[in-house]
Amino acid sequence: MKKINVLGLITFFVLVLVNLPFLVIIPSSFTAAGYLAFPPEGFSWQWYEMILDRPEFIDSLWFSLKLATVTAILATFLGTLAAFALSKYKFRGSGIINALMLSPLTVPSLIIGISALLFFTRIGIAGTFTGLLLAHMLISIPYVVRLVLTGLSTFDYTLEKAGYMLGAHPFRVFWDITLPLLRPAIVSGMIFSFLTSFDNVTVSLFLVAPDTTTLPLAIFTYMQETLDPLVASISSVVILLSLVFIVLLEKVYGLERLFGLNSQSH
Amino acid sequence: MSKRLSVTLLTAPAMILLLGVFILPMLMMLLLSFQDENQAFSLHNYSLFIQDPYYLEILWRTIRVSLWTVLVSLLLGFPVAMYMAQATGKMRGIVTMLILAPHLISVVIRNFGWVVVLGEKGWINETLISLGLIDQPLRLLYNELGIVIGLTDSFIAYMVLAIATSLYAIDPSLNKAASILGASRVRTFFSVTLPLCLPGIIAGTTLVFSLSMSAFVTPALMGGTSVKVLPVIAYEQIMATLNWPFGAALAFLLLGSTILLVTLYTKLIETKRYKEVFAS
Numbered sequence: 040m041k042k043i044n045v046l047g048l049i050t051f052f053v054l055v056l057v058n059l060p061f062l063v064i065i066p067s068s069f070t071a072a073g074y075l076a077f078p079p080e081g082f083s084w085q086w087y088e089m090i091l092d093r094p095e096f097i098d099s100l101w102f103s104l105k106l107a108t109v110t111a112i113l114a115t116f117l118g119t120l121a122a123f124a125l126s127k128y129k130f131r132g133s134g135i136i137n138a139l140m141l142s143p144l145t146v147p148s149l150i151i152g153i154s155a156l157l158f159f160t161r162i163g164i165a166g167t168f169t170g171l172l173l174a175h176m177l178i179s180i181p182y183v184v185r186l187v188l189t190g191l192s193t194f195d196y197t198l199e200k201a202g203y204m205l206g207a208h209p210f211r212v213f214w215d216i217t218l219p220l221l222r223p224a225i226v227s228g229m230i231f232s233f234l235t236s237f238d239n240v241t242v243s244l245f246l247v248a249p250d251t252t253t254l255p256l257a258i259f260t261y262m263q264e265t266l267d268p269l270v271a272s273i274s275s276v277v278i279l280l281s282l283v284f285i286v287l288l289e290k291v292y293g294l295e296r297l298f299g300l301n302s303q304s305h
Numbered sequence: 306m307s308k309r310l311s312v313t314l315l316t317a318p319a320m321i322l323l324l325g326v327f328i329l330p331m332l333m334m335l336l337l338s339f340q341d342e343n344q345a346f347s348l349h350n351y352s353l354f355i356q357d358p359y360y361l362e363i364l365w366r367t368i369r370v371s372l373w374t375v376l377v378s379l380l381l382g383f384p385v386a387m388y389m390a391q392a393t394g395k396m397r398g399i400v401t402m403l404i405l406a407p408h409l410i411s412v413v414i415r416n417f418g419w420v421v422v423l424g425e426k427g428w429i430n431e432t433l434i435s436l437g438l439i440d441q442p443l444r445l446l447y448n449e450l451g452i453v454i455g456l457t458d459s460f461i462a463y464m465v466l467a468i469a470t471s472l473y474a475i476d477p478s479l480n481k482a483a484s485i486l487g488a489s490r491v492r493t494f495f496s497v498t499l500p501l502c503l504p505g506i507i508a509g510t511t512l513v514f515s516l517s518m519s520a521f522v523t524p525a526l527m528g529g530t531s532v533k534v535l536p537v538i539a540y541e542q543i544m545a546t547l548n549w550p551f552g553a554a555l556a557f558l559l560l561g562s563t564i565l566l567v568t569l570y571t572k573l574i575e576t577k578r579y580k581e582v583f584a585s
Contacts, residue, residue, distance in 0.1 A: 046391070049384035053465075054403045056381075057458055060418020061407065063428060067421055077421050077428045117319040124315035128308055136316055143327055147519030147563075149536050150556050153543055154330035157337060157553070177326045180319055238411035241521050245543070255411045262417060262526060271421070274414040281410045294405045295398075295466075 061278055068271035075268050086272035096273055099257040106168070106253065107237040110175040115229040117176065118183025119221075125184070126191035137184075144181045148241035151178065156245040166248035174242050179232035186231065186292070190224025227292035234284050338553035350554035360538070360555075364562065367534040370449050370524075371517035374456040378464040378513050379506070381457070386468035386505075390475075408462045416455055416526040420446060423454065423527075447529030455523035460516050464509035471505025472498070507574055511567045518563045535559045 055062075063077045071081025090096055118140075124130075125137055143151060155174045159165035164173075198220070202212035218225075240255045247256055254277060262270055288297060341347040354360045385404065389397050407415065422428045423445040430442040445451060475498065483493040521536040528534065535555060542552030 046384045046388040049381065050388040050400060053381050053385050053461065054400065057404060057407045057461065059422060060415040060458070061410070062418075063421045064414065064418045075421060075424075076426070077431075117322065120315045121319040124312045128312050130308065130312050136320065139323055139328075140319060143323070146327075146331070147515075147536075147556075147560065149519055149521050149539060150331070150334070150560060151327065153539070153553060153556055154334040155326060156543070157334055157549065158326070158330035161333075173322065173326045176322060180322070184319070234409055238409070240411065240413055244521075244540070255413045258411075258417070259413045259522065259526070262413070262420075266417075266420060266424075270417055274417055277414055278410055282406075285406050285409050288409075289402065289406075294409075295401045 064271050064274050064278065067268055068275045070268050070271075072268070075266055075271065079268075086268040089269050090272055090276070093269070095252070095257055096254070099252050099254045100276070102251055103237055103254040106171060106175060107233045109172055110179055110236040111229045111233040113172070114176045114179035114232040115183050115225060118180045118228060118232075119187050119225055121180075122184045122187035122191060126188055126194070127196075140184045141181045143177050148178070148239075152242040152245035155242070159246065165246065166251075168251065171243060171246045171253075174246055175236040175239065178239065178242060179235045182231045182235065183225075183228035186224045186228040186297075187221065189296075190221045194220060223291050227288055227297065230284050230288045230291065231297065234281065234288075237284075238281065334553045335557065337550050338557050340550045350551045351558070353551065354554065354558055363533060363535055363538055364558070366449065366532070367518060367536075367559070368562070368566070370452045370456065370534065371514050373449075373453045374460065374517040375510050375514050377453060377457045378461045379510060382461050382464035382509065383468055383506075385465045386472055386502075389465070389469045390472035404462050404465055408459070412459055412522050413526070415458060416523055419451075419455055419458065419527060423451060446527055448532055449528070451527040451529070452524045452532065452534070455527040456517045456520055459520065459523055460513045463512045463516065467509035467512060468502055468505040471502040471508075475501050503574075503578070507571060511570065514570075515563050515567060519559060 066079050067075060067077050068079075068086055069082050069084070070076055070079035071083040071085070072079070121136075121140055125133055125140075151174065155170070155177075156165055159167075159170040164170040194217075198216050199212055202216045203209075207215070238255060239253070240259055243253050243256055244259075247253060252260075254273075258270060258273060258277075285294070288294065338350055339346050339348065341349040385400070389400050392400060420427070424430070425442045425444075425446075427445070429445065430439075433439045434442065445454070479497050479501075480493055483497050484490075488496065519536055520534075521540060524532075524534045525537050525540075528537070536559060539552050539555035539559065542548045542555060546552075
């Protein structure tokens with residue numbers, strides 16, 4: 040029994056450590072003081088009201104939400120199509136295509152960011168929404184492909200066949216049989232793409248324009264100059280938003296299964 | 306529709322994106338890294354790096370903090386994985402959730418939390434001073450210690466999950482067999498559990514090492530301006546100095562050294578394992 044207790048103790052310690060950032064940020068955001076302190080002094084909403092006076096944060100929040108939503112939809116669409124081809128058909132080069140689809144995961148984000156900047160500057164879309172969108176789709180697609188492939192690996196194709204035999208149109212079969220069965224994998228691909236895009240810093244860093252920036256980058260830039268409770272209140276908003284999607288992801292798919300797929304986040 | 310047409314139509318959109326936004330730009334970047342001031346092909350950028358002790362020190366620092374991160378994540382992560390392997394359904398689920406969920410929230414925000422905890426007027430320093438244990442605040446941030454703390458927090462989940470997965474796969478009857486044969490718990494751990502979860506340890510350590518080597522945000526926020534690592538220097542060359550060829554070369558040097566070290570490490574471990582197998 041003693042051994043288990045020691046392990047439990049260390050586990051508890053580690054769990055506190057990895058969650059400590061949130062345990063201090065949220066209380067700090069309600070401080071009544073004019074400076075960053077933990078434990079916070081007094082209670083007030085002033086730092087949340089202060090966000091409203093900072094258009095750069097409001098604008099970047101909307102920008103991030105828009106970017107993450109469009110990324111999630113497009114990446115899921117492209118990734119799902121590709122996963123279908125890879126799973127349904129045996130064809131020459133499928134191994135290479137599969138490896139290529141997953142390859143953005145194995146290269147550091149820093150390199151993806153720099154190379155995208157070089158290329159986008161040449162074709163004139165550096166600093167645009169399109170450029171950021173393409174890069175975010177690139178880093179989201181591997182997750183979608185793997186999630187949908189996993190979903191398809193246990194997919195029973197006889198159900199599709201039954202649909203055809205009963206005279207259904209291919210689109211009807213897809214819409215009424217295939218899609219509903221794969222919904223958990225596709226939906227979690229979409230949620231995961233959203234989070235990947237919404238939280239990304241390293242790739243975005245190279246691709247944003249000064250007037251259109253994402254929220255994590257706005258916080259990053261602000262943090263390098265000033266550290267005040269304003270960062271805490273904005274961070275709390277992001278934590279809350281992310282939490283909604285994480286709980287959703289856990290409900291739809293299960294975090295542990297998901298993390299087996301996730302090998303890089305920076 | 307023919308099979309070939311279907312495959313092409315289904316994979317084309319993602320493949321075009323991949324080739325256009327990833328493969329082609331990477332090749333362009335590689336070519337650029339071999340360009341000198343006159344846009345002629347040369348090894349100038351790479352030799353500049355190798356000949357300058359300043360850059361070599363930065364490379365060594367990047368490797369050093371990554372190794373520390375691996376060590377700390379292994380020491381803290383292994384017991385957690387062991388605990389998860391021994392825990393029952395519900396408890397295992399809770400631990401998994403609590404260790405994984407934070408990693409889906411932006412690294413900038415996690416780092417900010419650590420600044421609140423570790424700063425000169427942070428929680429730890431204020432507590433220690435009010436307890437009378439120290440009179441001067443400890444320097445826990447804006448140095449290599451700060452980077453290691455931030456990176457460990459960022460990547461420990463990968464270590465835990467890699468080891469836990471390999472522990473889940475161990476047949477519990479093996480432990481029973483060992484104890485029936487009279488092995489102590491410690492002996493069972495070293496002769497049964499540890500060798501069997503070695504693949505998980507190798508996976509976890511290489512993953513955490515590679516991620517630490519290329520991490521940019523945490524060293525930038527928790528390392529400060531004087532303690533720089535290779536990704537931060539590469540970023541500065543691109544965005545501040547605008548020396549793109551050199552920045553590109555730095556990025557590839559980073560990637561190359563990471564791959565080299567990881568390959569050496571896995572080779573070393575595997576050779577050792579083979580020796581052990583053949584010796585016994």
